[in-house]
Amino acid sequence: QSVLTQPPSVSGAPGQRVSISCTGNSSNIGAGYDVHWYQHLPGTAPKLLIFGNSNRPSGVPDRFSGSKSGTSASLAITGLQAEDEADYYCQSYDSSMSGLYVFGTGTKVTVL
Amino acid sequence: QVQLQASGPRLVKPSETLSLTCTVSGDSVNDYYWTWIRQPAGKGLEWIGRLYPSGTTVSNPSLKTRVSMSLDTSKNQFYLKLSSVTAADTAVYYCARDRGLLSGNYFDYWGQGILVAVSS
Numbered sequence: 001q002s003v004l005t006q007p008p009s010v011s012g013a014p015g016q017r018v019s020i021s022c023t024g025n026s027s028n029i030g031a032g033y034d035v036h037w038y039q040h041l042p043g044t045a046p047k048l049l050i051f052g053n054s055n056r057p058s059g060v061p062d063r064f065s066g067s068k069s070g071t072s073a074s075l076a077i078t079g080l081q082a083e084d085e086a087d088y089y090c091q092s093y094d095s096s097m098s099g100l101y102v103f104g105t106g107t108k109v110t111v112l
Numbered sequence: 113q114v115q116l117q118a119s120g121p122r123l124v125k126p127s128e129t130l131s132l133t134c135t136v137s138g139d140s141v142n143d144y145y146w147t148w149i150r151q152p153a154g155k156g157l158e159w160i161g162r163l164y165p166s167g168t169t170v171s172n173p174s175l176k177t178r179v180s181m182s183l184d185t186s187k188n189q190f191y192l193k194l195s196s197v198t199a200a201d202t203a204v205y206y207c208a209r210d211r212g213l214l215s216g217n218y219f220d221y222w223g224q225g226i227l228v229a230v231s232s
Contacts, residue, residue: 036218038157045206045222046157052216089157093217100170101147101159101217 003028004090004104011110012080020107022073022090028102030071033093037066037075040087040106049088050075077109085111114138116223118207124230130194134207134223141165141183141190145210147219148181148192150203158203162210163190197230204228 005023012018022035029035037050048057050066053073063079073092077084090104120132134146148160161171163181171179175194183190194201204227208219 034216034218036216038219045224046219047222048218048220051211051218051220057220091157091218093213100162100172103157103159106156 003102006104006107009108011112013112014080016080017078020075020088022104024071027096028092028094031095035068035073036091038089080111082111114221116207118223118226122228124197125232126198126230127196130197132192132205134190136188141188142185145212146190147208147210149206152203199230202230
C-alpha cells in the first residue's frame with residue numbers, strides 16, 4: 001500500500017550520476033512534510049541516507065544528495081560506485097487515512 | 113552506538129498471534145519513540161505502528177484492529193503482537209527508532225529484521 005511512487009529501477013555505470021524520484025500528493029510531501037531516504041541491502045537493516053529532505057547523517061558520503069519540490073522529492077547519487085547497488089526507499093509523514101508514515105515503492109539501483 | 117535486535121518465533125500458524133520483541137541497547141526506550149515496520153517478500157516497506165515512551169500507541173489503519181504494542185522499561189524492550197494472522201502477514205519485520213514529529217519523523221536506527229512466515 002505504498003503511497004509514494006518511485007521508479008522500479010535505475011542504472012548507471014561507475015562514476016555516473018543517477019537520480020531517483022519520489023512522487024506523493026497533497027497529504028504528504030505536498031503538505032510540506034519532510035522526505036527521508038533509506039538504502040537497503042538485502043538481508044541487512046535499512047540505513048538512513050538522507051533526512052529532512054537534504055541532510056546527510058554522519059558517515060554518509062556527500063555523493064548522496066536529496067531535494068524536494070512541491071509534491072515530489074529526489075535522491076541523486078553522483079560518482080556511482082559498485083557498493084551503491086541496493087534498494088532505495090523514500091519516506092514521509094502523511095496526514096490522511098494512510099497512516100502516520102508512508103514509504104515509496106522502492107527503486108533498485110544497478111551499477112553496470 | 114544504538115542497536116536494535118528483533119526476536120521471536122519465525123513460524124506462526126494462520127489465525128494465531130504473531131509476537132515479536134525488540135531489544136534496544138545503547139539507548140533507553142524511555143527517551144524516544146519506537147516503530148515497527150514490515151516488508152513482505154518482493155514488496156515495499158509498510159509502517160505498522162509507533163510506540164510512545166508513555167505506552168501510548170498509534171498504528172496503521174489497515175492493521176489497527178489486529179495490532180498491539182507495548183514496552184518494558186526494565187528490560188529496555190518493546191513488543192509487537194499481530195493477531196489473526198494470515199499468509200499475507202508473512203514478511204520481514206523490522207523495529208526502528210522513531211525520531212517523532214518534532215525531530216522530523218524519520219527512523220534513524222533499525223534492527224536487522226526477522227523473517228516471520230505464516231503457515232500451517
